Amino acid sequence: xxxxxxxxxxxxxxxxxSDAHDKHLMVRIAGGDExxxxxxIEKHQGAVYGxxxxxxxxxxxxxxxxxxxxxxxxxxxxxxxxxxQFKTWMFTIVRNLVFNEHRRRSRATLVPLHxxxxxxxxxxxxxxxxxxxxxxxxxxxxxxxxxxxxxxxEAILALPEQQRLAIVLRxxxxxxxxxxxxxxxTSVPATKSLLFRAxxxxxxxxxxxxxxxxxxxxxxx
Amino acid sequence: MRNSGLPRVFDINMNNGxxxxxxxxxxxxxxxxxxxxxxxxxxxxxxxxxxARTLARCRAxxxxxxxxxxxxxxxxxxxxxxxxxxxxxxxLAPQIHSGPTAADKQKNVQxxxxxxxxxxxxxxxxxxxxxxxSAAPSSLWQD
Numbered sequence: 174x175x176x177x178x179x180x181x182x183x184x185x186x187x188x189x190x191s192d193a194h195d196k197h198l199m200v201r202i203a204g205g206d207e208x209x210x211x212x213x214i215e216k217h218q219g220a221v222y223g224x225x226x227x228x229x230x231x232x233x234x235x236x237x238x239x240x241x242x243x244x245x246x247x248x249x250x251x252x253x254x255x256x257x258q259f260k261t262w263m264f265t266i267v268r269n270l271v272f273n274e275h276r277r278r279s280r281a282t283l284v285p286l287h288x289x290x291x292x293x294x295x296x297x298x299x300x301x302x303x304x305x306x307x308x309x310x311x312x313x314x315x316x317x318x319x320x321x322x323x324x325x326x327e328a329i330l331a332l333p334e335q336q337r338l339a340i341v342l343r344x345x346x347x348x349x350x351x352x353x354x355x356x357x358x359t360s361v362p363a364t365k366s367l368l369f370r371a372x373x374x375x376x377x378x379x380x381x382x383x384x385x386x387x388x389x390x391x392x393x394x
Numbered sequence: 395m396r397n398s399g400l401p402r403v404f405d406i407n408m409n410n411g412x413x414x415x416x417x418x419x420x421x422x423x424x425x426x427x428x429x430x431x432x433x434x435x436x437x438x439x440x441x442x443x444x445x446a447r448t449l450a451r452c453r454a455x456x457x458x459x460x461x462x463x464x465x466x467x468x469x470x471x472x473x474x475x476x477x478x479x480x481x482x483x484x485x486l487a488p489q490i491h492s493g494p495t496a497a498d499k500q501k502n503v504q505x506x507x508x509x510x511x512x513x514x515x516x517x518x519x520x521x522x523x524x525x526x527x528s529a530a531p532s533s534l535w536q537d
Binding site: 202203205207210211214215218219222223224226227232235236239240243244247248250251318321322325326329340341344345372375376379382383386 | 426427428429430431432433434435436437438439440444445447448449451452453455456457458
């Protein structure tokens with residue numbers, strides 16, 4: 174137990190360094206340094222694009238919104254005041270854009286052009302391009318892995334938007350409860366409650382795959 | 395602390411009266427099967443041209459908003475100042491108008507009293523005269 178705390182502290186120290194570097198990049202961007210903007214985009218594009226893709230389940234729309242996030246960051250660089258962590262501030266922009274997009278979609282009923290064809294053409298899931306890993310896995314394992322990915326993505330997409338963003342930020346971006354609370358404009362207990370409910374919903378929705386995953390894990394050992 | 399007699403307050407962020415240490419919670423998550431399953435569906439990554447396209451879009455959006463922000467701030471201040479000025483005028487205007495009207499009303503009342511007073515005195519004279527003139531015929535009739 175004692176060994177874990179220095180690890181946490183070192184992680185926190187590196188996060189503080191990273192945040193200071195981001196803030197320094199923002200100062201340079203405000204001064205018109207395009208190289209700093211490139212560095213900032215390259216550093217955060219995976220997290221921003223990945224989070225939006227998980228939230229929307231649409232890679233094309235995710236690209237557009239992720240670009241818009243960086244445009245907003247760039248435009249606001251002159252007025253940016255380092256009062257909060259940069260990443261938290263940037264993900265507040267992500268939250269606003271994603272929730273606005275949800276509202277826009279709920280108003281306009283979007284009909285896919287060829288839903289059945291798309292599903293059969295891309296059984297790997299609603300987001301990303303997944304090529305089969307035939308070198309290390311049998312075709313059966315690959316199909317199961319794809320199906321599992323698809324079901325996990327579908328289960329995440331079925332969550333209410335607040336729960337969905339909370340679980341994506343916590344699981345994939347490893348944000349703290351406090352940071353998620355700031356991004357979602359809620360309290361830490363409310364964030365914990367959101368995460369608990371999201372996890373319970375996912376547990377029920379993915380029951381079959383949880384058992385397979387558990388069995389695979391025990392076989393692996 | 396326990397013998398202080400005060401009720402112990404339990405908060406959702408507290409752990410038996412001690413502040414909750416969030417640092418250990420990610421490690422609890424790792425043991426959760428749902429958490430492990432979510433790791434089987436990693437986040438998609440953007441393509442190799444994402445940075446170039448985003449930079450181009452940033453360039454197309456115009457320069458950094460520093461000057462625009464100052465102008466925007468000035469516009470906001472000007473608008474706020476104008477609105478507050480209008481509000482002040484609207485609030486003060488009735489008071490400015492009500493000042494002279496009250497004085498005028500008082501003056502009118504005073505004048506009315508003066509007229510009434512003068513009428514009262516003339517009425518007294520005429521009433522005595524009238525009573526004198528009316529008394530004569532009655533006495534004549536009685537006769």
